[in-house]
Amino acid sequence: MIMEQCSCCGRKITPYENAVHFPCPNCGDVTIWRCEKCREAGNSYTCIKCDFLGP
Amino acid sequence: MSEKKDDGLKEDFEEDFKEDFEEIEEEEVEEEFIIPVEEKPEEEEVEEMDEEIKQMFLSSGIHIGTKILSGKLRNIHLNHFSASNDFIYRQTNYGLYVLNIRRTEERLHIAAKWIAKFIEEGKTHDESSKIVISSVRRYGKEPIRKFSEVLGKNVIARDIRFVPGSLTNPNMEAYIRNVSLVIIVDPHADKQALKEAKIARIPVLSLIDTDDDLANVDLAIPANNRGKKALGLVFFLLAREVLRLIGQISSDEEFPYNREDFESKIVPIMRE
Ligand SMILES: [Zn+2]
Ligand SMILES: [Zn+2]
Numbered sequence: 421m422i423m424e425q426c427s428c429c430g431r432k433i434t435p436y437e438n439a440v441h442f443p444c445p446n447c448g449d450v451t452i453w454r455c456e457k458c459r460e461a462g463n464s465y466t467c468i469k470c471d472f473l474g475p
Numbered sequence: 476m477s478e479k480k481d482d483g484l485k486e487d488f489e490e491d492f493k494e495d496f497e498e499i500e501e502e503e504v505e506e507e508f509i510i511p512v513e514e515k516p517e518e519e520e521v522e523e524m525d526e527e528i529k530q531m532f533l534s535s536g537i538h539i540g541t542k543i544l545s546g547k548l549r550n551i552h553l554n555h556f557s558a559s560n561d562f563i564y565r566q567t568n569y570g571l572y573v574l575n576i577r578r579t580e581e582r583l584h585i586a587a588k589w590i591a592k593f594i595e596e597g598k599t600h601d602e603s604s605k606i607v608i609s610s611v612r613r614y615g616k617e618p619i620r621k622f623s624e625v626l627g628k629n630v631i632a633r634d635i636r637f638v639p640g641s642l643t644n645p646n647m648e649a650y651i652r653n654v655s656l657v658i659i660v661d662p663h664a665d666k667q668a669l670k671e672a673k674i675a676r677i678p679v680l681s682l683i684d685t686d687d688d689l690a691n692v693d694l695a696i697p698a699n700n701r702g703k704k705a706l707g708l709v710f711f712l713l714a715r716e717v718l719r720l721i722g723q724i725s726s727d728e729e730f731p732y733n734r735e736d737f738e739s740k741i742v743p744i745m746r747e
Contacts, residue, residue, distance in 0.1 A: 440678055446588070462547045475695045
């Protein structure tokens with residue numbers, strides 16, 4: 421099974437955490453993943469394609 | 476975290492203050508708020524913004540924050556290694572933080588693209604996916620009702636109370652199936668929706684005022700989320716752009732609504 425990587429911290433995301441994924445709000449082409457910790461902490465994520473810096 | 480109000484009275488006062496401030500703002504702000512901050516990095520000054528849009532933003536008070544700056548926004552503002560997510564423009568002499576309307580404008584466009592994407596992708600499934608939009612704030616109810624009315628039945632407004640379990644308990648009558656995006660007006664006021672979106676692992680779009688935290692928010696639009704005109708403008712602009720992006724109108728001029736249609740009709744309580 422492929423484990424997704426958090427777009428904020430780079431950590432592998434486990435199926436048991438409340439992680440979230442969504443299309444990059446700017447380009448829409450890349451799936452952004454945020455692990456539970458980074459999402460809760462409001463940590464920034466960067467799109468690997470368009471460099472959009474969220475949230 | 477900010478020491479944000481828990482009792483209703485204090486909250487009402489704050490809302491009124493902000494609404495009152497808007498009234499003052501229209502006369503005084505012209506000179507007061509447009510003055511650029513000296514310490515701002517130079518790139519801020521060269522970013523052009525359409526004058527008409529700028530005036531529309533300023534007259535709605537969309538940039539007026541609060542006297543509190545949340546920890547996360549403060550950190551980003553102080554370490555301005557990247558201007559693109561620094562939402563703060565400056566602090567006034569009254570101690571009020573002012574939002575950067577260039578960021579607001581950018582984020583409104585990005586948010587519209589994002590919403591349009593969820594709507595388009597939602598159509599390709601057997602059962603259309605839903606977008607849930609919640610506001611328990613006084614001046615947010617009308618804007619989100621209008622937003623849902625304009626965008627159609629797959630955008631569901633929760634404007635009175637966010638019934639616990641709406642996103643997490645399939646056995647409940649209030650449960651909404653197949654939600655692809657949750658939109659909230661205020662992370663504090665709409666904390667039930669935010670909490671359930673987290674548990675249900677649904678992406679969240681939220682307006683962010685200077686005293687709001689970014690916890691569990693996946694896309695933020697910096698904006699005054701208490702002012703009547705500001706909230707009307709946000710949802711008017713979002714609805715119009717989303718309709719254009721999904722091809723229901725071909726230009727902004729075809730949008731058959733105006734800003735006032737999105738504004739709350741509640742008359743603010745003016746204090747002596
Ligand atoms: Zn992470
Ligand atoms: Zn991107």
